[in-house]
Amino acid sequence: MKSRKIIGAVSPSSKFLAKKMLEGINFNETKVIVEYGAGTGVFTREIVSKMAENTKLLVFELHEPFFKKLEEEFSAYPNVFVISDSAANVLKHLEENHETHTDIIVSSLPFTNFETNLTIRILKASERALHKNGSFIQFQYSLNAKKLLSKIFEMKSVQFVPINIPPAFVYTCKKK
Ligand SMILES: C[S@@+](CC[C@H](N)C(=O)[O-])C[C@H]1O[C@@H](n2cnc3c(N)ncnc32)[C@H](O)[C@@H]1O
Numbered sequence: 001m002k003s004r005k006i007i008g009a010v011s012p013s014s015k016f017l018a019k020k021m022l023e024g025i026n027f028n029e030t031k032v033i034v035e036y037g038a039g040t041g042v043f044t045r046e047i048v049s050k051m052a053e054n055t056k057l058l059v060f061e062l063h064e065p066f067f068k069k070l071e072e073e074f075s076a077y078p079n080v081f082v083i084s085d086s087a088a089n090v091l092k093h094l095e096e097n098h099e100t101h102t103d104i105i106v107s108s109l110p111f112t113n114f115e116t117n118l119t120i121r122i123l124k125a126s127e128r129a130l131h132k133n134g135s136f137i138q139f140q141y142s143l144n145a146k147k148l149l150s151k152i153f154e155m156k157s158v159q160f161v162p163i164n165i166p167p168a169f170v171y172t173c174k175k176k
Pocket of ligand 1: 006007008009011012013036037038039040041042043060061062063066085086087088108109110
């Protein structure tokens with residue numbers, strides 16, 4: 001039950017959702033990318049195939065079996081760091097990887113299943129972690145998170161992706 005709550009999805013995201021999550025990223029101009037909640041790696045694989053050679057990718061995954069698989073799959077990529085810790089600790093891990101900020105955060109975290117305090121802690125840490133002009137890109141299965149995201153970030157767009165199980169909304173936010 002606990003794992004199900006943490007994972008927060010019935011199946012991995014579709015290619016359509018992956019495309020929508022990543023289409024606004026200028027991969028030639030990103031030095032650091034952070035991913036929260038990589039799961040089975042649907043977005044991670046796309047990011048790795050698109051990112052420039054010298055871009056660093058920090059991948060957070062809390063569920064141990066997913067973490068182990070991701071760690072194995074990306075072990076040959078020197079710029080991909082798979083981290084078995086909560087996204088709430090993003091600032092600590094940026095520092096440990098000799099970075100102060102990230103250009104992009106791609107998040108699949110199931111905020112609907114989280115205590116509000118944890119969501120706020122993650123969003124505030126993310127806002128601090130973002131570079132000026134950085135983007136926070138999040139998908140959710142409802143519009144519930146819109147109000148909270150708009151308090152912490154500048155909301156740029158909300159896009160509906162019908163071809164996904166369940167259909168999803170992609171929020172693109174900027175640092176205020
Ligand atoms: C909805 S799934 C998304 C998986 C994948 N990105 C996809 O779209 O198919 C959310 C993932 O977030 C992970 N997760 C939940 N809470 C987390 C946290 N605080 N920090 C990092 N990962 C977390 C879960 O283990 C799960 O794999």
